[in-house]
Amino acid sequence: MVRTVFEKPDAIALVAEVFRELGYEGASMSEITARTKLSKGSVYHFFPGGKEEMAAEIMAHIDTWFVTEMFRPLEEEDPREAIARMWETTDSYFRSGRRVCLIGAFALDETRERFPRPIRDYFHRWISALSGALARAGKPQPEAQALAEEAVVGIQGALTLARALGDEAVFGRTLARLKQRLETAVA
Amino acid sequence: MVRTVFEKPDAIALVAEVFRELGYEGASMSEITARTKLSKGSVYHFFPGGKEEMAAEIMAHIDTWFVTEMFRPLEEEDPREAIARMWETTDSYFRSGRRVCLIGAFALDETRERFPRPIRDYFHRWISALSGALARAGKPQPEAQALAEEAVVGIQGALTLARALGDEAVFGRTLARLKQRLETAVA
DNA sequence: GTCTATAGAGTGATAGAC
DNA sequence: GTCTATCACTCTATAGAC
Numbered sequence: 001m002v003r004t005v006f007e008k009p010d011a012i013a014l015v016a017e018v019f020r021e022l023g024y025e026g027a028s029m030s031e032i033t034a035r036t037k038l039s040k041g042s043v044y045h046f047f048p049g050g051k052e053e054m055a056a057e058i059m060a061h062i063d064t065w066f067v068t069e070m071f072r073p074l075e076e077e078d079p080r081e082a083i084a085r086m087w088e089t090t091d092s093y094f095r096s097g098r099r100v101c102l103i104g105a106f107a108l109d110e111t112r113e114r115f116p117r118p119i120r121d122y123f124h125r126w127i128s129a130l131s132g133a134l135a136r137a138g139k140p141q142p143e144a145q146a147l148a149e150e151a152v153v154g155i156q157g158a159l160t161l162a163r164a165l166g167d168e169a170v171f172g173r174t175l176a177r178l179k180q181r182l183e184t185a186v187a
Numbered sequence: 188m189v190r191t192v193f194e195k196p197d198a199i200a201l202v203a204e205v206f207r208e209l210g211y212e213g214a215s216m217s218e219i220t221a222r223t224k225l226s227k228g229s230v231y232h233f234f235p236g237g238k239e240e241m242a243a244e245i246m247a248h249i250d251t252w253f254v255t256e257m258f259r260p261l262e263e264e265d266p267r268e269a270i271a272r273m274w275e276t277t278d279s280y281f282r283s284g285r286r287v288c289l290i291g292a293f294a295l296d297e298t299r300e301r302f303p304r305p306i307r308d309y310f311h312r313w314i315s316a317l318s319g320a321l322a323r324a325g326k327p328q329p330e331a332q333a334l335a336e337e338a339v340v341g342i343q344g345a346l347t348l349a350r351a352l353g354d355e356a357v358f359g360r361t362l363a364r365l366k367q368r369l370e371t372a373v374a
Numbered sequence: 375g376t377c378t379a380t381a382g383a384g385t386g387a388t389a390g391a392c
Numbered sequence: 393g394t395c396t397a398t399c400a401c402t403c404t405a406t407a408g409a410c
Contacts, residue, residue, distance in 0.1 A: 377409090377410085378408095383405105384401105386399100386400100387401105388400100390395105391397100392393105
């Protein structure tokens with residue numbers, strides 16, 4: 001019998017991809033154990049609260065990653081540089097449109113009722129971090145807020161369309177268009 | 188024993204709302220029968236193929252509705268009028284952002300693998316109908332296609348954000364912005 | 375009475391929890 | 393692995409339209 005030792009951060013990342021691909025209801029325990037190679041014992045060792053705890057920890061993990069890699073730079077560093085890096089981070093995180101937004105997917109069905117706060121906070125912070133950066137780059141407040149909202153809306157929509165059309169190019173075109181528009185706005 | 192008689196179109200519409208709210212995997216037979224008041228007997232009478240047939244008929248029903256109310260007008264009628272009506276139809280169909288796009292939600296998880304064609308065709312036809320209308324209104328082709336894609340991307344993104352933020356206003360703002368942009372483009 | 379659509383208990387399989 | 397609850401689905405009795 002071969003025993004593989006997992007660390008909790010690995011377990012979170014592995015289970016996250018199953019939820020991302022199948023959604024909350026679609027991610028059955030048997031699919032989770034089959035796809036991750038984690039045993040049922042390991043899964044309940046890491047997540048005594050079961051599926052609900054797995055999803056909560058995954059969302060917290062995603063949120064922490066975005067705060068570190070994107071939101072705090074937008075809030076604290078040179079705004080033009082942070083915005084430029086945001087497009088690269090977005091493209092690489094979502095694998096140029098091949099990976100969906102787990103939190104966006106959770107928002108669409110009743111999974112939202114289980115986790116309203118983390119879902120709301122994630123998008124709210126993205127928009128407000130970007131809006132703040134645009135404001136520091138010289139854009140007056142109401143337009144900065146509108147542009148930030150347009151960008152996050154566009155990213156989510158492009159992820160949906162890329163999956164629906166089976167054509168990731170729509171994601172790249174959308175990012176390029178939004179990047180151009182924000183650069184023009186703070187030029 | 189009280190017997191309620193349903194017609195198939197009513198059954199499709201009732202079941203559609205359950206799928207729309209819960210997603211494909213989340214819409215269990217017990218939720219479907221509980222929420223629609225259809226008995227299991229009725230459900231399997233109308234949809235002998237079970238859940239898969241229900242979802243297929245629901246998507247066909249949605250597609251037919253959009254073709255009649257939106258895509259054919261965009262393809263055949265006065266383009267400026269049809270585009271103006273498209274914004275009203277979109278706002279009313281999605282209940283100003285309170286109702287999600289079932290086909291968009293299906294695209295995000297493995298449900299897409301069950302119904303790749305209807306999902307792809309729905310969005311493809313929306314974009315190409317709108318692109319054609321913009322072209323007939325005088326917009327040169329490559330820009331018409333890009334604007335149409337931007338509009339459909341924005342609608343989908345706004346539906347996700349409206350649900351995620353629990354704030355339907357983002358949907359109204361997005362529709363207003365896109366409407367303005369397309370009108371400016373063909374002015 | 376006939377026939378079709380509905381009601382809802384019952385089926386084996388599989389879910390999540392432990 | 394074991395548990396119970398719930399899953400998708402089947403089946404039979406019968407209500408109600410003719």
